[in-house]
Amino acid sequence: MKKYILVENIILKFDEVSNRYYAFCISTGDHFILTKSGYFILEFLEMGKDINEIISFVHKNENIDLDTCKRDTLNFINKSEKIGIISILKEEQKNDKKEHN
Amino acid sequence: MSNNHLLETAYEEEFYFQWHITNECNLRCKHCYHDNYLDDSLKLDQLIKIGNHLCDAAKKWGKKASFSLTGGEPFTNPENLFAILELLETRNVDRIDILTNGFLIDEEIINRLKKFKKLRRIQLSLEGLKETNDRIRGDGSFDKTIKIIKLLKDHSFTISIMMTIGKHNKDEVIPLAKELKVLNVDTFILDRFIPEGQSQNKKDWLLSPEEIKNVYSEAYNYFQNCLKPRFLLYRTLFCLLNPDDPHIGAICSVGNNAVTIMPNGDVLPCRRLPIKIGNLLEETIYKIWYTSPLLWEMRNPKNLKGKCNNCEHIPICRGCRAMAYAITDDYFETDPQCWK
Numbered sequence: 001m002k003k004y005i006l007v008e009n010i011i012l013k014f015d016e017v018s019n020r021y022y023a024f025c026i027s028t029g030d031h032f033i034l035t036k037s038g039y040f041i042l043e044f045l046e047m048g049k050d051i052n053e054i055i056s057f058v059h060k061n062e063n064i065d066l067d068t069c070k071r072d073t074l075n076f077i078n079k080s081e082k083i084g085i086i087s088i089l090k091e092e093q094k095n096d097k098k099e100h101n
Numbered sequence: 102m103s104n105n106h107l108l109e110t111a112y113e114e115e116f117y118f119q120w121h122i123t124n125e126c127n128l129r130c131k132h133c134y135h136d137n138y139l140d141d142s143l144k145l146d147q148l149i150k151i152g153n154h155l156c157d158a159a160k161k162w163g164k165k166a167s168f169s170l171t172g173g174e175p176f177t178n179p180e181n182l183f184a185i186l187e188l189l190e191t192r193n194v195d196r197i198d199i200l201t202n203g204f205l206i207d208e209e210i211i212n213r214l215k216k217f218k219k220l221r222r223i224q225l226s227l228e229g230l231k232e233t234n235d236r237i238r239g240d241g242s243f244d245k246t247i248k249i250i251k252l253l254k255d256h257s258f259t260i261s262i263m264m265t266i267g268k269h270n271k272d273e274v275i276p277l278a279k280e281l282k283v284l285n286v287d288t289f290i291l292d293r294f295i296p297e298g299q300s301q302n303k304k305d306w307l308l309s310p311e312e313i314k315n316v317y318s319e320a321y322n323y324f325q326n327c328l329k330p331r332f333l334l335y336r337t338l339f340c341l342l343n344p345d346d347p348h349i350g351a352i353c354s355v356g357n358n359a360v361t362i363m364p365n366g367d368v369l370p371c372r373r374l375p376i377k378i379g380n381l382l383e384e385t386i387y388k389i390w391y392t393s394p395l396l397w398e399m400r401n402p403k404n405l406k407g408k409c410n411n412c413e414h415i416p417i418c419r420g421c422r423a424m425a426y427a428i429t430d431d432y433f434e435t436d437p438q439c440w441k
Contacts, residue, residue: 013397016403017400024387026385026387027387028161029161029386
């Protein structure tokens with residue numbers, strides 16, 4: 001499994017007043033409203049937790065079957081990477097290249 | 102995941118930047134909140150960079166950018182001021198105000214100002230009738246200001262007059278309003294005196310809650326029957342006069358839809374709340390807006406203390422945090438002038 005980290009200028013924030021979870025980009029000003037699970041997925045990725053562990057956490061907190069949970073979590077991670085909230089760890093990128101070669 | 106371009110913590114349509122482009126000033130008013138008058142303005146290219154960045158931020162947040170350009174006295178460096186006006190005129194800016202004492206405005210300046218379509222109004226200050234005003238703002242300042250009002254009105258500028266009220270001038274609100282009516286002034290703004298900067302030792306000028314209530318009530322009643330000038334109260338508490346009248350004031354904008362930029366690029370939550378939350382030469386406005394612990398604290402009404410906590414007027418008031426800070430050193434304390 002790939003390892004991800006938050007992109008350098010992204011910060012996560014829970015706002016108690018609006019009861020909303022955010023990812024803010026402090027260089028471009030972009031901001032994204034997250035679900036609670038989305039917020040914790042990103043936080044756990046940043047903490048270096050294994051994706052299977054994250055899927056297990058989401059499964060415990062969402063009323064969905066494990067397959068759906070796995071699919072949704074991976075979709076969320078892919079989408080987060082595409083829009084620049086997270087990126088693959090450099091070491092992982094090197095490993096990926098080695099595997100391709 | 103949603104990429105709603107509205108900044109969720111800012112529910113107003115407008116984002117307001119109060120930009121102090123210089124500390125330099127040609128007056129030394131006794132009630133001034135500034136603590137120095139050194140000409141420590143940034144270089145023009147730095148100012149332009151900041152101006153562009155602030156406009157970009159408003160655009161990113163889907164807000165109408167509104168600027169008040171002030172100082173010190175902004176006309177002490179007209180070239181910087183006009184260069185910023187040129188920039189803002191071409192950018193996504195809804196409106197621009199200039200807050201000035203007006204003493205450096207002449208026909209030439211007026212002719213230069215005329216071309217700026219986004220210049221909504223020029224705000225001058227008077228602190229009462231001639232004797233009281235001149236005691237605070239300097240000899241001859243009342244007559245000079247009246248002359249400038251007339252000159253600007255002759256050229257069809259929209260004029261607002263701000264009066265900062267304390268014990269020294271509380272009985273002159275209505276008499277001054279009557280003079281301003283004759284001069285066809287558009288808006289009359291009452292602000293509350295906050296002892297800070299040059300005036301931090303003038304706490305005896307501060308009005309009691311009962312006195313503020315009387316001044317506000319008298320003014321509100323007077324302006325009910327007065328089409329012009331329009332009456333506007335700054336620094337909250339207006340809701341205690343009539344919570345159903347949204348036209349006389351606005352909720353405190355700290356952490357919501359405004360910041361103050363100082364001459365050296367420092368960012369304050371409000372000019373009257375002199376706590377630095379960042380600097381635009383070192384970081385983006387996004388970083389400041391999204392990460393300042395002070396701003397996040399301010400956004401949460403649960404942090405309010407005393408009478409302000411659990412007050413039914415929280416949605417439209419919250420008291421003046423700058424006043425609480427100046428008097429108690431705790432910006433979450435009860436607004437010391439609230440008469441509720």
